[in-house]
Amino acid sequence: MKPNHEFHYRFGKRASAWRPGAHPGSALGAGEHFVAHTSLFARPDPRRIDLRASLRDPRGDWLVRLARQRSHVPVAAVVDVSASMDFGAPSRKLDLVADFVSALGRACLAAGDPLSLSAFDMTCRDDLHLPPSRQPGLADLLAARLRTAACPARGHDGLSAALAPLAGRQALVFLVSDFHGYGRELESALDLLGRARVTPIVVWSPAEITPPNGEGLLRLRDLESGRLRELWLRPRLRQRWQAAVAAHREALQARFRARGIRPFFLSDPFDGDALTRHFLEGT
Amino acid sequence: MTGGIDFLRPELLALLPLAALPLFARSTDARHYPHLGWLPADPAGRLIGLLLRLFAALAIAAVAIALAAPGRAQTVEPRTGRGAELLLLIDRSRSMDERMLPSDWRELSPYDIRHQTLSRGPVKSRAARELLADFVARRPDDRFAVSFFSASTLYVVPFTQHDEVVQAGIAAGGVHRGLSETDVGRALISSVARFEKRAYSGSRIILLVSDGGARLDEDTRLAIRAGFERQRVALYWIYLKGFGRPDLEAAGEASEAIPEVALHRFFQTLPTPYHAYQAQSPEDLAAAVADVGRQQNHPLDFEELIPRRDYSRHFVALALALVAVLVLARRWQLGGAT
Numbered sequence: 072m073k074p075n076h077e078f079h080y081r082f083g084k085r086a087s088a089w090r091p092g093a094h095p096g097s098a099l100g101a102g103e104h105f106v107a108h109t110s111l112f113a114r115p116d117p118r119r120i121d122l123r124a125s126l127r128d129p130r131g132d133w134l135v136r137l138a139r140q141r142s143h144v145p146v147a148a149v150v151d152v153s154a155s156m157d158f159g160a161p162s163r164k165l166d167l168v169a170d171f172v173s174a175l176g177r178a179c180l181a182a183g184d185p186l187s188l189s190a191f192d193m194t195c196r197d198d199l200h201l202p203p204s205r206q207p208g209l210a211d212l213l214a215a216r217l218r219t220a221a222c223p224a225r226g227h228d229g230l231s232a233a234l235a236p237l238a239g240r241q242a243l244v245f246l247v248s249d250f251h252g253y254g255r256e257l258e259s260a261l262d263l264l265g266r267a268r269v270t271p272i273v274v275w276s277p278a279e280i281t282p283p284n285g286e287g288l289l290r291l292r293d294l295e296s297g298r299l300r301e302l303w304l305r306p307r308l309r310q311r312w313q314a315a316v317a318a319h320r321e322a323l324q325a326r327f328r329a330r331g332i333r334p335f336f337l338s339d340p341f342d343g344d345a346l347t348r349h350f351l352e353g354t
Numbered sequence: 355m356t357g358g359i360d361f362l363r364p365e366l367l368a369l370l371p372l373a374a375l376p377l378f379a380r381s382t383d384a385r386h387y388p389h390l391g392w393l394p395a396d397p398a399g400r401l402i403g404l405l406l407r408l409f410a411a412l413a414i415a416a417v418a419i420a421l422a423a424p425g426r427a428q429t430v431e432p433r434t435g436r437g438a439e440l441l442l443l444i445d446r447s448r449s450m451d452e453r454m455l456p457s458d459w460r461e462l463s464p465y466d467i468r469h470q471t472l473s474r475g476p477v478k479s480r481a482a483r484e485l486l487a488d489f490v491a492r493r494p495d496d497r498f499a500v501s502f503f504s505a506s507t508l509y510v511v512p513f514t515q516h517d518e519v520v521q522a523g524i525a526a527g528g529v530h531r532g533l534s535e536t537d538v539g540r541a542l543i544s545s546v547a548r549f550e551k552r553a554y555s556g557s558r559i560i561l562l563v564s565d566g567g568a569r570l571d572e573d574t575r576l577a578i579r580a581g582f583e584r585q586r587v588a589l590y591w592i593y594l595k596g597f598g599r600p601d602l603e604a605a606g607e608a609s610e611a612i613p614e615v616a617l618h619r620f621f622q623t624l625p626t627p628y629h630a631y632q633a634q635s636p637e638d639l640a641a642a643v644a645d646v647g648r649q650q651n652h653p654l655d656f657e658e659l660i661p662r663r664d665y666s667r668h669f670v671a672l673a674l675a676l677v678a679v680l681v682l683a684r685r686w687q688l689g690g691a692t
Contacts, residue, residue, distance in 0.1 A: 155388035164388075251389035279388055288402060288687045291393070292384040299384055301403025302396045304688060311394035319392060 076174040078343035079181070081350045082144045082243055083268055092143025093182040100140030108134040144243050145203055146179050147267075148172060149233050150190040151248030152199065152222045154294045159276035162339060165222065167274055168247050169214040170341040175245065176210020184243075188213050189236075191229030192222060225295040227253065230260045238263040247272040247337075250323055252295070261330055270349075271327060271334040280338075282312045359665075362423035369418040376410035383687070406683050413676035420669035428662040438557040439497045439513060442486055443545050444527055445564035445594075446502040447536040450479035452565075452596055455635040478594045481636045482563050483524050489643045490520050499548060500524055503541035504533035513552070515658065536566055538617065539574035546581035553657075558587040561646060565594040567614035575620060588627040591618070592642045595634045602630055 085097040099106065108124050111117065111133040119135045128134055150172070156164045172188065179186040188210065190199035199220060201213050227248065237244055244267045250257070261269060282304060283289065289302040302308060320336070327334050335349045361367065387393070453475030455467065490498055500511040500523035511523035545560055570578070582589065593602055593614065602618040610616055621628045631642030 158386060158388045249388060252391060276388075279392075283385075283688055285688050288399070288406075288683060290384040290403070290687060291387040291390060293390040294386050294388050296390070298390060299403070300387075300390045300393070301399045301406075302393065303399035303402055308394065308396055308399070311396075315392060315394045 074340040074342055076170055076341055076343045078174055078178055078346040079350070080146075080178055080243060080270075080346075081353075083350075083353060085139070086142040086144045087241055088142040088144065090143045091140055092184060094142055094144050094184075096140055096142025098140055098142055099137055102138040102140035104139040106137045106139055109137055111135050143182075143184050145187065145240065146175070146184045146243045146245070147187045147189070147203075147237055148175055148245040148247060149230075149237075150188070150199070150217065151192070151227050151230075152190045152196055152217070152220055152224075153192040153227045154222050154225050155249055155251050156274065157222045158294055159278055159339065164249060164274045164276050165217050165220060167276075167337060167339055167341050168272075169217040171245075171247065171272060171337060172217060173211045173214040174341070174343055176207070176214070179210070180205075180207050186210060187236075189233045190217070190220075191227065191233035192224030193226045194224075194229040195232045196229070225297075228256075230256055231263065234260050234263050237267060239266060242267045244269045245272055246270070247274060249274050257326070261332075269330075269332050271332060273323065273334045273336045275336065275338060277339050280316045282309045358427060359424055360427045362425065362664075364422055366418065366422040369421065370415060372418065373411045373415035375414065376407050383684075402683075406680060409676045409679055413673045413680065416669045416673035416676065420666040420673060423664060423666045424669070425662050425664040425666070429660045431658045431660050433515070433658050438559050439499075439549070439552075440493075441499045441501065441513075441545055441548060441558075441560045442490075442524070443507075443541055443560055443562045443564075444482065444486070444500070444502050444524075445479075445536060445562075445566070446504045446508065446527060446533055447566065448531065448534055449536070449565050449596070450477075450482070450594070451531055452478055454478050454481060454594065454596065454633075454639075476636050478565055478596070480528065481639060482592070482594065483527055485636070485639055485643050486561075486563070487521055487524050489647060490517060490524065493647060500527075501541070501545055501548075502527055503537070503545075505535035505537055505540075507541045507544040509548075513548075536564070536568060538562075538564065538566075538568045539570045539578065542578050543574065543581060546578070546585050546587055549585040549587055554586065558585060559646070560587055560589050562589065562591045563594070564591070565596055565599070567612075567617035569613050569616055570620060578620075579624060582624050582626045586626060589621060589624065589629075590646050591621060591628070591630040592639065592646075593618075593630055593632045594639065595632050602632055 082094045086092070086094045087097045089098050089100075091100070095104065096102070108121060111120065114135045114137065116135055119137075121134050121136045124134045124136075125132065148171075150168055152165065156168070158164055159167075176186060183205065185203040185205050186201070186209075187203040188199070188201035190196040199213065199216055201209055230253075234244075234246075242264075244264055246269055248271070250271070250273055286304055286306075289304045291300050291302065292298070293300070324334060333349070333353050335346055337346075453471055454477075455471050456462075456475045490496075494515075494517065497513045497515050498511065498520040499509075499513045500520060502508040502510060510526055511519055514520065542560070542562070549558055581587075595601070600612045600614050602614055604612065604615050610619070618630055621630065629645075631638070631645065633639035633642050
């Protein structure tokens with residue numbers, strides 16, 4: 072059965088944007104979330120006059136209902152395309168990311184939110200950049216580009232540069248990466264996104280979190296540093312491998328938890344239902 | 355003595371830097387992995403990987419060295435031994451294939467001796483070879499050379515102290531049957547000549563093992579006498595006396611006509627020591643050989659040429675063993691590149 076890629080996201084808190092959209096907002100306007108009554112003079116909109124409340128008002132003022140409107144939320148996906156994302160068989164991690172990006176494009180279309188996409192390795196990758204747009208199909212275009220993208224760069228130094236346009240803005244940010252070798256720069260990058268809701272999408276291929284079958288000498292080459300390393304794969308090492316993966320997962324979760332962020336672990340294949348569940352659980 | 359290591363093809367040592375390749379090479383059969391810092395540390399695997407790379411480097415180095423053909427250079431080694439330089443000059447003529455008297459010939463009736471000799475007496479050449487082999491084995495300090503002669507002399511072993519070579523030379527005399535002619539004169543002249551241009555470092559002996567004599571002409575006699583005098587070579591003649599063959603000590607002028615007696619008398623006129631042993635049976639032969647052994651026992655200085663020793667096959671074997679280890683490790687390795 073073909074896995075379901077479709078998902079729906081939630082922003083989780085009230086969006087402050089004025090532009091109407093699908094998410095609960097904090098702006099007052101045409102909505103159903105009642106806030107308070109105010110005088111007709113303060114808000115001269117006779118369509119909203121609340122007769123019942125006006126009759127009860129001891130001062131005899133005409134009262135108008137105030138409500139919060141639903142707002143849009145800018146959505147941004149920032150994708151790590153360093154060499155380590157070029158890993159995995161049969162589908163590369165970037166293929167999984169492409170699946171996610173095209174599903175995100177459809178989700179944004181459904182919610183009516185503008186989507187911007189950017190990618191980074193050592194620098195910001197301009198060829199994989201998409202400014203905020205509501206136009207359908209652009210995400211698929213970028214997904215197709217991601218599938219064929221070459222990623223020779225051995226680092227993720229462009230992280231801060233890629234996040235800079237989102238700094239201090241309210242947005243839903245998907246930070247898509249495998250988070251290999253992320254040091255303090257992750258924290259300082261997250262500092263930029265103080266107002267945004269960040270959802271880290273941790274892309275780990277099954278081939279990297281589970282040791283290969285069989286016993287013997289395993290010769291590995293680091294995709295980013297190019298270093299060689301030999302492992303004598305044996306049951307004990309297999310256990311330690313799995314323990315190391317679990318420890319890394321725990322450490323990564325702890326780092327995000329310190330900022331109240333829950334990462335989503337994306338594996339092969341991309342499961343949209345799991346991501347929807349992740350958003351539902353997170354609010 | 356101090357033969358340094360030398361190379362036959364030193365220019366091929368220029369290939370040695372290739373040995374560094376495995377240490378730097380980016381292995382193409384390695385699997386890719388996103389981030390090695392992730393994986394648990396495995397000192398055992400790291401050690402194995404390091405050893406394999408080291409083995410590969412060593413294998414290449416060993417091949418390069420083997421191609422350059424290292425070896426210990428040929429050297430000349432002075433040695434001091436006790437004993438003599440002995441040239442075994444053995445008759446290879448067909449008469450040596452005849453039989454000697456059996457050991458118990460004294461108990462046999464005179465009528466039986468001929469028949470018994472023909473039927474069960476030991477073969478002369480074989481008995482002589484066995485005794486000489488034993489003689490050589492018991493005198494490790496002597497230097498031996500081996501020649502056979504019939505019509506002309508067959509040089510088998512030059513002067514050497516290596517017993518096994520001498521033994522093999524003596525054993526070689528047993529291949530096939532004897533030859534037809536016997537020319538003692540030529541054999542002696544050429545044998546004496548083999549002492550020429552050798553430093554006089556101890557007593558020199560020619561041990562002539564033969565069962566027949568020859569009449570020598572005057573020129574040959576002169577040449578032999580001059581040779582023996584110049585080279586100061588002692589002569590021992592072990593005369594294998596067959597059944598009914600003449601006695602060397604036969605008296606009388608008429609005996610001069612007998613080749614063996616004539617030869618014996620000529621030898622007695624030589625300026626250098628001479629002794630003849632008549633051996634009718636294997637026991638006589640053994641006694642004669644033992645007597646020769648007692649006679650000569652003087653210190654002997656000589657220079658031994660030690661041939662070049664080639665070490666390249668050791669290196670080839672080393673490289674082969676290392677490559678075998680690498681091949682096994684390759685089979686043990688998991689999967690190819692992903």
